[in-house]
Amino acid sequence: MTVVSSANFRSFTDESAEVEQSKVLIKEGGVQLLLTIVDTPGFGDAVDNSNCWQPIIDHIDSKFEDYLNSESRVNRRQMPDSRIHCCLYFIAPSGHGLKPLDIEFMKRLHEKVNVIPLIAKADTLTPEECQQFKKQIMREIQEHKIKIYEFPETDDEEENRLVKKIKDKLPLAVVGSNTIIEVNSKRVRGRQYPWGVAEVENSDHCDFTILRDMLIRTHMQDLKDVTNNVHYENYRSRKLAAVTYNGVDNNKAKGQLSTNMDTVEGIFSWNWPVGESGVNPAASF
Amino acid sequence: MTVVSSANFRSFTDESAEVEQSKVLIKEGGVQLLLTIVDTPGFGDAVDNSNCWQPIIDHIDSKFEDYLNSESRVNRRQMPDSRIHCCLYFIAPSGHGLKPLDIEFMKRLHEKVNVIPLIAKADTLTPEECQQFKKQIMREIQEHKIKIYEFPETDDEEENRLVKKIKDKLPLAVVGSNTIIEVNSKRVRGRQYPWGVAEVENSDHCDFTILRDMLIRTHMQDLKDVTNNVHYENYRSRKLAAVTYNGVDNNKAKGQLSTNMDTVEGIFSWNWPVGESGVNPAASF
Numbered sequence: 001m002t003v004v005s006s007a008n009f010r011s012f013t014d015e016s017a018e019v020e021q022s023k024v025l026i027k028e029g030g031v032q033l034l035l036t037i038v039d040t041p042g043f044g045d046a047v048d049n050s051n052c053w054q055p056i057i058d059h060i061d062s063k064f065e066d067y068l069n070s071e072s073r074v075n076r077r078q079m080p081d082s083r084i085h086c087c088l089y090f091i092a093p094s095g096h097g098l099k100p101l102d103i104e105f106m107k108r109l110h111e112k113v114n115v116i117p118l119i120a121k122a123d124t125l126t127p128e129e130c131q132q133f134k135k136q137i138m139r140e141i142q143e144h145k146i147k148i149y150e151f152p153e154t155d156d157e158e159e160n161r162l163v164k165k166i167k168d169k170l171p172l173a174v175v176g177s178n179t180i181i182e183v184n185s186k187r188v189r190g191r192q193y194p195w196g197v198a199e200v201e202n203s204d205h206c207d208f209t210i211l212r213d214m215l216i217r218t219h220m221q222d223l224k225d226v227t228n229n230v231h232y233e234n235y236r237s238r239k240l241a242a243v244t245y246n247g248v249d250n251n252k253a254k255g256q257l258s259t260n261m262d263t264v265e266g267i268f269s270w271n272w273p274v275g276e277s278g279v280n281p282a283a284s285f
Numbered sequence: 286m287t288v289v290s291s292a293n294f295r296s297f298t299d300e301s302a303e304v305e306q307s308k309v310l311i312k313e314g315g316v317q318l319l320l321t322i323v324d325t326p327g328f329g330d331a332v333d334n335s336n337c338w339q340p341i342i343d344h345i346d347s348k349f350e351d352y353l354n355s356e357s358r359v360n361r362r363q364m365p366d367s368r369i370h371c372c373l374y375f376i377a378p379s380g381h382g383l384k385p386l387d388i389e390f391m392k393r394l395h396e397k398v399n400v401i402p403l404i405a406k407a408d409t410l411t412p413e414e415c416q417q418f419k420k421q422i423m424r425e426i427q428e429h430k431i432k433i434y435e436f437p438e439t440d441d442e443e444e445n446r447l448v449k450k451i452k453d454k455l456p457l458a459v460v461g462s463n464t465i466i467e468v469n470s471k472r473v474r475g476r477q478y479p480w481g482v483a484e485v486e487n488s489d490h491c492d493f494t495i496l497r498d499m500l501i502r503t504h505m506q507d508l509k510d511v512t513n514n515v516h517y518e519n520y521r522s523r524k525l526a527a528v529t530y531n532g533v534d535n536n537k538a539k540g541q542l543s544t545n546m547d548t549v550e551g552i553f554s555w556n557w558p559v560g561e562s563g564v565n566p567a568a569s570f
Contacts (some may be wrong), residue, residue, distance in 0.1 A: 045384045048333040092377070093406075099330045124409035126477055138475075192411055194489050196481025206481050 002218065004038040005088040018042070019059045026216065030073060033216060036082065043227070044101050052101075053108050060084045060112050064235040083232060085223045086149070086195050086215065087113045090120035092173060095129050097136045098144075108145045112231055114149035117141070121204050122173035123191060123198040130173050137171050150221055164213060174206035175200050286505065288437035289323040289341060290373040303327070304344045311501065318501060321367065329386050337386075340392050345369045345397050349520040370508045370518060371434070372398045375405035376456060380414050382421045383429075391431045397516055399434035399508050402426070407491050408476060408483040417459050422456055435505055440531070451499060457492035460485050489560065 004019070019038050026033040040056055063083045070079045078134045085108055089101055110114050117123070117137065125133060141148060148170075151163045166172075177200050182252040199205045214221075289304070304323050311318040325341055338367050348368045372394055376387055376509045403420065404410070410418060426433060433455075436448045451457075462485050466475045475484040484490045500508075 045386075047386045047389055049336050050333050093409075101330075101332045104332055118412075121409045123478065123480075124406045125480065193408065193481065193483070194412065194487075195408075195483050196478065197479050198478070202479075 001033065001035050001216070001224075003058065003239055004040065004059070004084055004086075005090065018055050035216070038084070044105075049101055053105050057108065057112070059233070064232055065239075068236060068239065083227055085220075085227045087115050089115055089117050091117055091137060093107050093121050093124045093133070093173075095125060095133050097133075098140045103140070103144050103146065106141075106148070107144065110147040111234065114231070115146075116211075116225055117150050117171035118211070119171050119173040121175070123175045125173065134169070134171060136175070149223070149226070151219065161219065166210055169207050169210060172211045173205040174208045174211060178209075215239055286318065286320050286370055286501070286509075289325065289344070289369055289371075290375065316475045319394045320501070323369070329390075336387055338390050342393065342397070346520070349517055350524075353518065353521060353524065368510045368512055369398050370505075372400050374400055374402050376402055376405050376422060378404055378409050378418070378458075380418050382418075388425070388429050388431065391426075391433070392408070392429065395432040396519065397513055399516070400431075401434050401496075403496070404456050404457035404458040406460070410458065410461045419456060420459070420570060421456070433510070437506065441567050447503065451495055454492050454495060459493045459496060460492075461493040 006017075019040055021036060021038050024035045024037065026035055038059065041210050043056075044052060046052065047100055067081060067083050073079075088100070089106060089109070091098065102156070105119070118138075119130070119133065122130060151167055153160060153163065169222045175191065175198055177189050177191050177198075179190065179192070180187050180199055182188075182194050183190065183199065188197070189201055190197045200208050203209055304325055306321060306323050309320045311320055323344065328336060328341075331337060351364060352364075352368050354363070358364075372396070374387070376389060391400055391402070404415070404418065404422075407415060417555075436452055438445060438448065460476065460483055462474050462476050462483075463471050463477065464477070466477050466482055467481050468475065468484065473482070473484045474486055475482045486494050488494055504520065504562065
């Protein structure tokens with residue numbers, strides 16, 4: 001699985017945002033998940049951010065292109081899937097609403113990838129402010145007709161309850177930490193402030209656990225399905241239509257496509273190393 | 286006194302930053318201080334932020350212009366001083382360093398106004414992160430030759446100790462709040478998080494009290510002096526030089542000046558309503 005995130009993990013540069021890939025192998029109960037995270041350091045930090053989304057669009061398209069090429073091969077048994085299954089878009093915790101760049105970015109992304117909006121550094125918002133901010137963001141997302149990832153409704157009542165619980169919390173407010181702290185003789189991942197410890201995995205403090213469970217447990221398969229059935233099919237049909245219509249080769253068609261499409265970036269793709277057992281790990285999460 | 290701040294108090298718009306003035310009358314021990322705060326809502330929020338500093342430059346210049354005009358009048362007794370004495374520049378608590386826009390803005394400001402860099406929403410940085418972030422920012426300010434407000438050295442040893450204490454804490458990390466909360470049966474201004482209360486006026490939590498005392502007590506007079514003797518004199522001599530050199534009228538010269546000058550914005554000007562006692566309140570703080 002590959003995730004594109006708009007979080008800025010590294011120091012800022014004057015250059016426009018580039019993408020940076022890193023892979024993590026998650027093991028749980030004998031099941032392995034290779035998670036690929038595509039970061040976009042420096043995104044939105046320039047004075048002029050026009051077209052700062054282009055490297056991300058290009059990255060998403062290139063993964064679709066790779067997949068299309070491997071689909072056309074004679075031997076399709078070992079087809080790696082490095083398509084982007086999800087884009088985590090981090091919104092600054094301003095407390096005001098979306099910035100023009102947020103709107104522009106998500107609108108250019110939403111027909112290419114599953115966009116999941118998040119509130120970054122949520123430990124700077126009090127619960128009341130956070131609640132207000134979430135409402136404001138969802139209102140603006142609707143107003144601007146931004147199509148974020150739609151959590152599927154099912155016939156299962158319990159599942160619907162879970163989906164409703166997630167939907168009510170959108171955009172998920174998250175806090176990150178790479179430090180383990182001892183709180184009441186329990187070791188937790190958190191941020192140690194002079195006034196207390198903000199715990200990443202405490203649902204009273206932020207929505208991180210909801211995000212994690214949704215991404216790698218409850219909705220991973222749906223993110224993959226939507227990517228394959230909607231976003232990839234859109235890419236494929238437009239690409240092939242261009243080839244047929246213009247009667248030109250793939251490369252030429254690609255050039256034309258990239259100027260015609262008004263869609264966008266952000267990334268999340270799932271790489272599945274099938275374990276020794278040969279079982280599809282998705283089923284076990 | 287008038288302060289320009291780059292904090293975004295209001296909701297974002299697609300328009301470039303404009304300035305908004307508000308006045309507060311502070312009373313303390315019979316002394317009145319009329320503080321004018323010039324906010325720049327939406328600063329830096331557009332997709333393309335080129336020249337987003339222009340409205341602030343224009344505002345600073347217009348206040349210098351007003352002062353220059355009233356200096357030229359026959360009756361100079363009632364000369365209102367609405368010049369900008371200080372610019373509080375808020376840096377986002379990214380933990381990484383300055384963004385290109387921060388550098389560009391401060392470089393365009395520093396020869397027009399006393400720039401004081403601040404870290405906004407500092408309650409999202411742990412003490413260690415804050416320390417690191419401060420060092421990184423000061424390093425970059427030096428590297429890029431940004432001239433922030435220079436705290437004056439004096440012959441008084443105690444005063445020098447105070448100045449050293451402030452300098453060591455630059456850029457000051459601040460937290461804001463308009464809520465009063467009860468903590469250990471004491472009413473404090475703070476932010477109530479599920480993990481504790483970040484107190485605005487607790488020096489273990491942030492540098493707000495240092496900023497307040499510096500602005501309206503210890504360094505107010507110096508901010509006014511530097512504005513008058515350095516920034517205003519620069520403006521005045523350039524302005525008069527242009528008139529003399531070009532032999533044109535003020536208005537025309539103004540148009541030429543504003544395209545030639547590569548300086549900047551941010552605001553802080555002191556309005557002194559002289560009390561009934563006729564004493565200059567500055568002396569009493």
